[in-house]
Amino acid sequence: MPNRLAHETSPYLLQHADNPVDWWPWSEEAFAEARRRNLPVHLSVGYSSCHWCHVLSRESFEDEAVAAYMNAHFVNIKVDREERPDVDAVYMEAVQAATGQGGWPMTVFLTADAEPFYFGTYFPPEPRHGSPSFRQVLEGVSGAWTDRRDEVGEVARKIVRDLADREIGFGDAQVPGEGDLAQALLGLTRDYDATHGGFGGAPKFPPSMAVEFLLRHHARTGSEGALQMAADTCEHMARGGIYDQLGGGFARYSVDREWVVPHFEKMLYDNALLCRVYAHLWRTTGSDLARRVALETADFMVRELRTNEGGFASALDADSDDGTGKHVEGAYYAWTPQQLRDVLGDEDARLATDYFGVTEEGTFEEGASVLQLPQSEGVFDAGRIESVKARLKEARDRRPAPGRDDKVVAAWNGLAIAALAETGAYFDRPDLVDAALAAADLLVRLHLDEHARLARTSKDGRVGAHAGVLEDYADVAEGFLALASVTGEGVWLEFAGFLLDHVLVQFTDDKSGALYDTAADAEKLIRRPQDPTDNATPSGWSAAAGALLSYAAQTGSEPHRTAAEGALGVVRALGPRAPRFIGWGLATAEAQLDGPREVAVVGPNDNPATRELHRAALLATAPGAVVAVGTADSDELPLLAHRSLVDNEPTAYVCRNFTCDAPTTDVDRLRAALGR
Structure with a gap:
């Protein structure tokens, strides 16, 4: 008989x-x-694509004797960390403080x-x-609990007191300056793996936010070292087993420093970033x-993660049926030489073995290999390779597929909206922009209520009960701002404003400017996470700073600019010391130092010259540049106000730091104005 989780x-x-x-969901009734x-x-805290969460469940939670003991001696609460990141954050902080490490499944014992x-x-x-x-x-x-209750209670109270002392301020810190960002770059350089790309050793995670900082730093300063680290890291990842060489998209992380063997779960947030x-x-x-990886990753998200309602599912599992009824990690993705021969025949199998780095010994488990690109593609016949990849993909599609977590998480969909909108605009793929618009429409229709409060999750068109946290408001606003720049539709700027106003009121400390991960009127936990x-993913704090800064540039709103700069104080405090862990904040600081630049393109949407100026603006590498496009009489986008055509031709205006360049109708001059 199903329990309450049904x-x-x-x-x-x-x-x-x-x-x-006898599981309970997190609720006052359980306590x-x-x-x-x-x-x-x-x-018990976990998530659907967590391998060891499934193992613990099979070994213990499905065991009748263990379950009977749990039911007799405990009230058992099960939490999805992706649905309740606030609960997860509070107790993970306690686990890490007590043990020096953490992870999932997370097991915590609590008082009532x-x-x-x-x-x-x-366990x-x-x-x-x-x-x-x-x-x-x-x-x-x-x-x-039975024999030493007083001791248990004192331990619990001490832990809560210790957590309360961890409040983060940094309210007096100023926005990062040139020296702070140079120190952060130096810190990344020290941690950089010059042989394999990325930072640190194994396990190695995709450093998306740090790479974004490196690209923006190069754009603003011309640092070739920053660009080299970003480009080499991206190439090593794209050639490694962490990237799905047949279907596109990235696995969660690499268990080794060479990017060869991944932990095979594929998360929406990683692929969006x-x-x-x-x-x-x-x-x-x-x-x-x-270009190829960006498009293949976008196509992967739309093909394999898009839900019937138009949003994007959270993840694909690492495990799948290996064909014998046994669930095995990586079974869907790994290949033995014999499996290649079975699909391709001997001659093309030899080609695939060389091209994908498949060995007789295997690079993974039991003689299987994860497909990589260890050699330059130029030494292979492109036509034959495309035929080989198509046949392998078709054969793989017949394997039992990994399970999919169909939960739509607001924050991660915001990241996907931004990625798909920009990728579609850059590469003339209106279908990708349409996918971004459909996801944004779902968030507005289902997740956003009449008071501009955002729900964290939905599934199958049914909205979840849990309130959005700071990252939800910030990342969805980021996605809406990207849509506004790409489409010229002011409604997305308006929706972003609703969300960011909520950030100012509900998530920001009035005195210090510090940000909290939960709203002031959210459910009270033993500590307000921060x-x-x-x-x-980007922290809610950094993501909010970035979205607030972009919105202020689009609208001229001083309260949003002030809030963004107040939030950036923490970047000055942490960036030089721990740049790998505050990359999005550093990227936002680059935008703040650069202006960010404000680009208004005025002209009819159906005019080719308007479209050319708009495309040039979108392709500008100026850090955090914001773009508005529309007719001179549009009242939807504030950047277009009082901007007119020059000589009756579509015209671009570029401003930053309260200073504007002369308007131009020339694309090359616009590109020059958006350079360093």
């Missing part, structure tokens, strides 16, 4: 609806039950007042490698590789 919208929670565990029964709370007192991640079904079994942990915690980065790299360098550092 009524949830989260695919991760629904995966546990048939567990024998009331813990008080009524005088039991501790067992909080939601105060944590014992932590862990994955095996039997004692292993120095780790107790999950059953031993349950018995130990239950025993402590990387699609935009590769499009921006092409915009800077004209690289054919960057983190300015990037993780897999």
